[in-house]
Amino acid sequence: MNRNDVNNFEKISGQLLSIYEEISLLSKKNPNDAINKFKLKFINTIIAESNLFISSNGNYLPYDDFTSFDEDDIPQNSDVVFILAQYLQCLEKLRADNVTKRNGIWFWKLTPDENDTPDDKGFIYLQTIKPKGLRE
Numbered sequence: 001m002n003r004n005d006v007n008n009f010e011k012i013s014g015q016l017l018s019i020y021e022e023i024s025l026l027s028k029k030n031p032n033d034a035i036n037k038f039k040l041k042f043i044n045t046i047i048a049e050s051n052l053f054i055s056s057n058g059n060y061l062p063y064d065d066f067t068s069f070d071e072d073d074i075p076q077n078s079d080v081v082f083i084l085a086q087y088l089q090c091l092e093k094l095r096a097d098n099v100t101k102r103n104g105i106w107f108w109k110l111t112p113d114e115n116d117t118p119d120d121k122g123f124i125y126l127q128t129i130k131p132k133g134l135r136e
Contacts, residue, residue, distance in 0.1 A: 001057060001098050002111045006126060008053055013091045015046045020084040027077035034074040043080060044068040050087050060094045062086035096131040106130045 001009075019042070026033065035043065047068050054060045066083065069075045075083075100109045107125035112118040119125075 001108065002113060003126065005053075005057060006108050006110065006128075009091065009095070012046065012050050012053055013088070016050060016084055016087055016091070019043060019046060020081065020088060023077055023080045023084065027081045031078040032076050034076055035069075035080055037071065037074070040069055040071060040074065043084075044071070047083075047087065050091070054087075054090060054094065057094060058097070060090045062090045092132050095128070096133075099128055099131060100125070101130075 023035070023039075023043075051061065051067060062083070063086070069080070069083075098109055099106050101107075102125065106128050108128050110124050110126055112122070112124045116124045
């Protein structure tokens with residue numbers, strides 16, 4: 001991974017989390033209600049971006065046979081929450097596999113760009129937060 005990948009990761013994971021939280025609220029009230037087509041369009045867009053990003057950075061896809069929700073068979077709120085939760089977990093696994101702890105601080109371990117000066121192992125480090133669910 002490089003700096004651009006980290007930027008994409010943060011954008012995608014932030015959007016996924018935001019949608020997940022919004023649909024989770026709807027699901028708690030009415031889990032069996034259908035998602036409207038307007039929201040489904042945006043959900044499918046971020047899932048497509050996630051699929052592209054996750055597959056280009058290793059095999060972290062939650063399901064090999066899932067690419068998006070079918071717009072002709074509108075999913076229920078609870079279905080969307082279930083799938084988005086899987087994507088969020090897979091992104092956290094990708095983060096966990098690409099971070100390291102140095103002097104008590106978490107860093108992305110990245111491939112340097114041409115303007116970067118790598119360490120003796122050939123990496124650069126960008127500060128981040130501890131991955132969720134990671135045991136120390």
